[in-house]
Amino acid sequence: MAVAFTLNGAPVALEAPEGMTLLQALRGPLALSGPRFGCGAEACGCCMVTLDGDPRPSCTLPLDAAQGRDVGTVEGLGTPEAPHPLQQAFLDEQAGQCGWCLSGILVSAEALLRREPDPDEAAVRAALEPHLCRCGAQNRMLRAVLRAARAMRA
Structure with missing residues (x-):
């Protein structure tokens, strides 16, 4: 099947077998390593992408669901030279292990921050609830998310 969509602001088109998931396409022919395979059942959040701006697990999402849509991954947020405020806040807070x-x-x-620039703690917890961090x-x-929100408003 032929699928065309926008990925991190750039148009992409690929020929893929029927039944391929968006995650398989991102990690395979599109060679992105940000979205990860975790559980394969939408239960861990490792594969989260945005689809037209809304967070969606990509591990079970059929690739053809992305046809004509806007897909965003972590690779679209920032660069090492110019990190997104969230990336910088996660570094500053040592929020990753x-x-x-x-x-x-x-x-x-x-x-979340695009929808709600000034979230409270409850909103951040709700947005991150689908994610499993051990x-x-x-x-x-x-x-870090609250810090980034403050930085983005400043």
């Missing part, structure tokens, strides 16, 4: 969950968490946090860094992640 193993890093397996971070790309999905950053994607969901960015979608390292125990959740309080630092919460502080």
Whole structure:
């Protein structure tokens, strides 16, 4: 099947087999490593991307669901030279340990801050609830998202 969509602001088109998930396409032919395979059942958040601005797990999402839509991954947030305020806040708060969950968490946090520039702690907790982090860094992640929100408003 032929699929065309916008990925991190750039148009992409690819030929893929029927049944391919968006995550398989991102990690395979599109060669992105940010979205990760975790559980394959939408239960961990490692594969989170935005679809037209809304966070969605990509592990079960059929690739053809992206047809004509806007897909965002952590690779679209910032660069090492110019990190997104969320990335900088996560560094400043030392909010990551193993890093397996971070790309999905950053994607969901960015979608939250785009929708709600001044979230309270409850809103951040709700936005990050679908994400599983086994390292125990959740309080630092919460502080990082709130810090990024302040920085983005300044």
